Amino acid sequence: MSQVLEPSQPFYFKGVRFYPTNSPVAMEMVESLEVRDDDVFVSAYLKSGTTWTQQIVSLVCADDDISEVCKVPLSERFPWLETVRSGEPVPKLLEKAPSPRLIKTHLPYHMLPQQAKDGRGKIIYCARNVKDVVVSWHNLRRMVNHLPCGTWEENFKEFITPELAYSGFWWDVIPEYWRHKDDGNMLFIKFEDMKRDLRGHVVKIATFLGRTLSDQRIDEVVANCTFSAMKENPATNFSRIPALQKAFFSKAEGSGLEFIRKGEVGDWKNWFSQEENQILETIHEEKMAGLDLTFRFE
Numbered sequence: 001m002s003q004v005l006e007p008s009q010p011f012y013f014k015g016v017r018f019y020p021t022n023s024p025v026a027m028e029m030v031e032s033l034e035v036r037d038d039d040v041f042v043s044a045y046l047k048s049g050t051t052w053t054q055q056i057v058s059l060v061c062a063d064d065d066i067s068e069v070c071k072v073p074l075s076e077r078f079p080w081l082e083t084v085r086s087g088e089p090v091p092k093l094l095e096k097a098p099s100p101r102l103i104k105t106h107l108p109y110h111m112l113p114q115q116a117k118d119g120r121g122k123i124i125y126c127a128r129n130v131k132d133v134v135v136s137w138h139n140l141r142r143m144v145n146h147l148p149c150g151t152w153e154e155n156f157k158e159f160i161t162p163e164l165a166y167s168g169f170w171w172d173v174i175p176e177y178w179r180h181k182d183d184g185n186m187l188f189i190k191f192e193d194m195k196r197d198l199r200g201h202v203v204k205i206a207t208f209l210g211r212t213l214s215d216q217r218i219d220e221v222v223a224n225c226t227f228s229a230m231k232e233n234p235a236t237n238f239s240r241i242p243a244l245q246k247a248f249f250s251k252a253e254g255s256g257l258e259f260i261r262k263g264e265v266g267d268w269k270n271w272f273s274q275e276e277n278q279i280l281e282t283i284h285e286e287k288m289a290g291l292d293l294t295f296r297f298e
Helices: 024-030 050-060 090-096 130-143 152-159 170-178 191-196 198-208 215-223 227-232 242-248 274-287
Strands: 011-013 016-018 040-044 102-105 122-127 186-190
Touching: 011 024, 024 090, 040 050, 050 102, 050 122, 050 191, 050 198, 050 215, 050 227, 122 170, 122 191, 122 198, 130 152, 130 170, 130 274, 170 186, 170 274, 186 191, 186 198, 191 198, 198 215
Parallel strands: 040 102, 040 122, 122 186
Antiparallel strands: 011 016
16 A cells, blocks of 8 residues: 545534544444344544553454464454445445454444444443543544644644534543443443553453453463553554555654554643643533543543
């Protein structure tokens, strides 16, 4: 792949703004997707631990040599539900895919396949504190060719504006998933908790998926799911694949930016002005009122 992708325009689907990677054609097919009992959906808001959770899930579910599985690009292990791949909508491709199917999505809960919302398959949702999400999303836009990117101030303002936020307004999307945290087919986890206890979350995810792993196998999964291991692995850090670097990430050349950047808790303090922090905290307090959901911000 040598073509360099240029910025393209976002679009709206059912009142929600999406960025150009998504496909309205694929999204029209999502609700009616036939969900299998052993399907596993990994969902997260943009830049909230999706790649990390996918890596854990794929290795927990692997029956083969983990070192070999780790060489397979994550995008091949986890088709992205609301996109087109090789000219065909992913929901269509999934019809022919062998079980168990591992599926990635950034869709709000109400846009998931109806059968998944009815309890079929498994859904693992990873949430991250909103301040670090804003920063990570801004930096991704700085490096991805086809994503339009403004200044930090412009992107911040866009993020906190409901009708302009991509893939849904954070304060709508996360509470909606949280309200389903006790559904039998839902596991709700947090990025910051995984940072504190990666091994514990490998075990938690394995248990949720009905997988019994030996201590040695758990250690092997953990070793391949650390931030440093994933950053060095081109199968998870896509900006280290030369063809993808040229096609998708060339505008970041020389900047030091990578698809897997820092993976830290609290990096927002290096970006937010006092005024921006106050604005976001006011929104957060208002929108999260009444929810027993809290996040660690540092």
